[in-house]
Amino acid sequence: MNFITIDKKDWTTGIDKSRETYQVFGPVQDENGCQIKPLAPDVHPLMDAGVTVMSPKSVLFPQTQKMLTATLDASIEDHHVMKPVKKDDTPRVVLGIRPYDARAILLVKLNFDNPDYQDPYWCEAYAATTFVGLGVNHPGPCDFSTSTGCGPFSEEGLDVLMADLDDRYLAKILTEKGETWAGACGFDTRADAAESQSLFDILRKEAEKNITSVDTDQLSEKSILDLYEAPFWDDVAFSCINCGTCTFVCPTCWCFDIQDETKHKTAVRFRNWDTCMSPLFTHHASGHNPRGSKVQRVRQRFMHKLKYFVDKYDQGIMCVGCGRCVASCPVNIDIREVCTIMNNYESK
Amino acid sequence: MMGNLLEHMGVERDRLHFSWISSAEATKFVDVVKEISDKVRALDTDKKFAKDYTK
Amino acid sequence: MDTCIEKIRTICADLLAKGKVQKVIGFAEGSIPMASRPIAVTSKEDVAKLVFNATCGLNLANYVSDVLPKEGKIAVTAKGCDSRNLVTHMVENQVSRDQLYIIGVPCTGMVDKRKIAALFEDEITDFIEDGDTLTIVSPQKKEKVSKKDVLRHNCRVCTHRNPVVFDVMAAEPVEEQSLDQPFADVDHIAAMDPAARWAHFQELTKNCIRCYACRNACPLCYCPTCFVDESSPQWVGKGQDKTDINTFHFLRAFHCAGRCTDCGACVEACPMGINVRDFTRKLNKDALELFGWEAGLDMEKRPPLDVYSPDDPNDFIK
Structure with a gap:
């Protein structure tokens, strides 16, 4: 494993150099x-930012994404045939992403990328x-990432992990992609591996104390x-106003809704983030809604993250402990x- | 109040029009629609509420 | 203001013990600094969970109609603005007076959590309220501020701090504020030219994620299906196109015309810190200037957009 050290004086120069190769995202x-967000050419990432309000999931999975278009002009041969839009697969780099978001x-x-199904939009963005x-x-006070x-x-999930050491960054290159990025920035001052790793360990232990x-x-x-029939859901859900804040700020919520829109002779198919907090999420065309009440929807969100996902994937909970939903929830759910209530629940 | 709020948001008030027209007043209906269409067309340099799918 | 909490708890314990109400809607301590959460208390043992402090910025009138029992009453703790929204609920036939037991709480304002957070570079780890003095702690520093200096804007311009309707008061009424320029914020926008006004509102809503927290925190928004959720016909697109975001905010605001009490719950709830009151404040100013109307003050009068009057000041019908 390679470690490099980056003097903060050289940071912006390096980032600017990498813009020749990469579209740069950062806080x-x-x-x-x-x-x-994507950074304008004259903007540099705010590396010492705290938890961003929104997670960086939108880099790969925009809130609104155009998927297919068609022309409705009957004089054109392939009218009404949906065609994929041109995807942006140019290399991009996300700077300052936090480990929980990775x-x-x-x-x-x-x-989005499993043996049964590969979502072309997400996969191509991921590869790039x-x-x-x-x-x-x-x-911060809402962080519980060590429990997830x-x-x-x-x-995990990173190409480079950096540590902020006041006047410099110590960077651990984890993948080939990371190596390429460091090269594009011209960051090549090697650091001693054993010494660097122990610095990382000290920082990690210090940080973990506060979590x-x-x-x-x-x-x-x-x-x-x-769990589904447990009596505590009414209390958990009482304060909920059923906005979609928790799901929209969540880095792991992946649900989307597909919408078609037309204007004049153009038809477009989009996908938008959807939220299980909305009654519309499960509203059937028949008019029936299997999750018609607020309690059912709140239960669904927690059961999905903390039970269904756990059972289906065996990868732990569908939560990385970033604490955004805790911080942003208008009613402090x-x-x-x-999670504690569910984990300790004993049915009578 | 709706006109005031539209104007407050920077949308031209002439885009909003209320009329009281009886189902028997066909000519008044035609005149009013023509008048509104002309007014709105005159404003149509700025497509504030028009979507652009080319983006 | 927190001194009245003992009285609130005593009143609630008594109401529940005597079976006068089935539940009490109030605020409970939050799990993180500067947070509180609405709670329904059903037993007198749980009354100790109730709190009332400067972070109780949501509007509890929003919770009333969801939990109304078929028979009997529920109690609700109500600040000035909550009580005005209860009146609005009654005027709009969402709840009747005899279903409610209103515990009036005179209010000296709620804090602007974003304003406080902006005083710190790092995250706030503790928040202690002692009368007008707030002590706020982060790993880097400890700051004492006066609550008056960090009030939410709607609380700074509030002229109805005392509940307008109640069965019992939890404290002596507080002095009402009088303002020289109650709508300075609206006037500031109105003074811009049309293009600048448009730009102002575009900038305002640019980070909107359409989570609809503003709508859902609002006690006025109780339609079974909101216009943004209708699919036949679909009134508005569901994506992040500016046109759709504008349509949502404009129509949400207009649906509050002559009904909004400026309780600030919409802004309180917005995860993106958007001051959506910039829309509704204009309507409140017009309602006052054109109709002499402030919402939620009178249970007998119909709201201005609910009635026809021969001396209607508008000349809009041509």
Whole structure:
């Protein structure tokens, strides 16, 4: 494993150099908070940003994505035939992605890239993207990433993991993609591997001290039906207003809805993020809604993340502990509390 | 109030029109529609609420 | 304001013990600093969970109609704005007065959590409220601020801090504010030229993720199916096109015309920090100037957009 050291004085020069090869994404701040966005040529990533309001899942899975188009002009031979739109498969790099968000991408990958089905839009974007992560030196109060198979310096899903050492970044190159990115930036000052690794370990241990832990060990043992029929859901759901905030800020929520729109002679098929918090999510054409009540929808979200996913994939919970839903929920529904209730639940 | 809010948002008030027309007043209906169409067409330099699918 | 919580708890324990109400809707302590959560308390043992502080910025009138029992009453703790929305609910026949037991809570305002967060570079780990003094702690520093300086904008311009309808008050009424320029924010936008106004609202909503938290936190939005969720016909596209975002915000606001109490729950709920009150405030100003109307003050009067009056000030019908 290679380690390189990057003097912060050289950082912006290197990033600017890499723009010849990569479209650069990174955290930027505006009056509405911090988000990971494509950076304009004169903008540099705000590397010391805290948790971004939105997760970087939109880099691979935009909230609204055009999939197919057709012409409705009957004078054209292939009218009404849906055709794929041209996809942007140019190399891109996401700077300052946090380890929990990198793990989230691997969880989302289970849905979009598996033996049964490969989503062309997501897979091509994934193949084109390099993830340059930054370890979390100071985890916030909502962070519980150590309980989700992840952690402040987890390497999973990353191509490079960096550590912020005040005047410099120490970068651990994890993949070939990462090596290529470092090359494109001209970052090539090698650091001693053993020494660097021990620095990473110290930072990791220091950061982990500040992270609250949540037990998830009993979830797989519980019976689905017991949890489903448990009496606590009414209390959990009472305050919920059924907005989609938790699912939209979540790095692992992957559900989408497909919509067709037409204007004049053009037809377009989009997909948009959807949310299980909305009654429309399960509204049948017949008018029946199998999840017609708020309690059912709230239960679905937690059961999916903390039980159905656990049972189906055997990869732990469908949550990386970033804490965004906890921080953004208007009514303070806290997944850590719900997870604890579920994990400890004994049916009578 | 709706006109005021539209104007407050920077949308031209002439895009909104209310009329009271009886089903027997066919000519008034035609006149009003013509008048509105002309007014809106005159404003049509700026497609604020028009989607662009080419993007 | 937190001194009244003991009285609230006593009142609630008594109501539940005597079976006068089936549940009490109030606020409970949140799991993170500067948070509170709406809660329904059904036993007097759970009354201790109730809190009332400067983070209780949501509007509890929003929770009432979901949990109304077939018989009997529910109690709800109500700030000035919550009580006005309860009145609006009654005027619009969503709930009747005899189904409610209203515990009035005089209010000196709720804090703007984003404004407080902006005072810190790192994340807030503790928030202690002692009268007007707030002590806010992060790993880097500890800051004492006056609540007055970090109030939400709607609380700074609120002229109905005391509940307008109640069965019991949890504290003595507080002094109402009088304002020289109650709509300075609206006037500021109105002074711009049309292109700048359009640009202002485009910039305002550019980060909207259409989670509809603003709509769902609003006690006025109780339609069984919202226009944005209708599919036959579909009134508005569901994607992130600016046109659809504009349509949603504009129509959401207009559906609040003459009904909005400026409780600020929409802004409180927005995960993206969008001041959606920029839309509704204009309507509130017009309702006041054209009709002398403020929503939720009178159970006998019909709202201005609900009635026809021969002296209607509008000349819009041509």
